[in-house]
Amino acid sequence: MPYYLKMKKLTKLCNYRRKIRENIRNLRKSLTVLDQRIASMKVSKIAFNFNFFCNSKNIALFIPFDGELDTYPLILRLWLNNYKTFVPVIKSRRNKKMIFVRFSCNSILYRNKYNILEPFYESKDIISDLYLDIIIVPLVAFDQKGSRLGMGGGFYDFFLMNWCKKKFFIMGLAYDFQYIRNIPTKSWDVPLPIVLTPNNIWIFKNM
Template sequence: MDKVDHQKSKVRLRRTLIKTRQSMSVGEWREKSDRICTVLQSSTLFLQARTILAYFSFRQEPDLSPLFANTHHRWGFPRCIGQSLHWHGWTHEESLNINTYGIKEPLPQAPTIDPEEVDLILVPSVACDYRGYRLGYGGGYYDRLLSSPEWLTKPTIGIVFDFAYLPQLPVENWDQPLQAVLTETTNVIYPETG
């Protein structure tokens, strides 16, 4: 498969999976999201983490917000600035902005979180495969983040629904495998990346 076909394949797969995700009823989405939160709370990587980078659900991504009131963890969320993600602390009492993509993010004056403070990154994904690779939204924000030296060794968990946990995804040479993938029924840690 040449590079153009490879990209078209990723675009088609991304479109199909997002459509499937958005076709879930609100009740099914809430139930599966709650199950993901339950599985995550029993994950060793989660239990050992103090500072966790997460995301606000967008386009019916798995919703982790019930966990954000847990004050045992310090929570960080991304702000898109240029081509990069910048991480800011946030507590559930604080206000949020809506960025140009329509995604919630902390206010600009929220305290920043430096890489050395981070114990775990919960990575939003369109899909993940059995090897730990993820399919994102095509903007490359997480690819750039996870391949930079200061973030390369941070534990990562891709969060997807079962239907988006696939045997194999198209992979580019810059793609970084995640350390683990978690769905509403599965928590898989990949020893070769851990």
């Protein structure tokens, strides 16, 4: 394929992905506080009713940002059931480096330069991915194959590269309306094996 056609195709792909992000982010932000609360409680209940955390100890998940599904009801349940929770901290945007640090009821949060909440931490709070059992990831959209569209930073795609060869398991968390039939993917996109929504458990063949 000639170079100019490749660039035209790539531009079209990027524009389509950008449009998906814009539309779904607007939908998320349009939800009322009550809608958000009901959805987050449903997902928390589903996660525990189906024993997704059995035989696990260290659970990594995210602090909600930009209208993402609220993880706090799930985090509270995890704490009440003696699980240890960890959340991401961005170390380098240029190198797409992200680490996970301990998050507890005593953690003090601040907003980083991207306006994302992160906990203050010490070196002892950092956990290696060798000791994580489950990583629950945020997303903007997912499709019928489990393809995940994130915010565009690439942090999770970089961190989760070759995840199936590691110890931990991954799953996505989203609203039902974040499902679309087909997401145009790029080579570095990491598909998900499971996505939990308030009304569904989506299981894909990405194990």
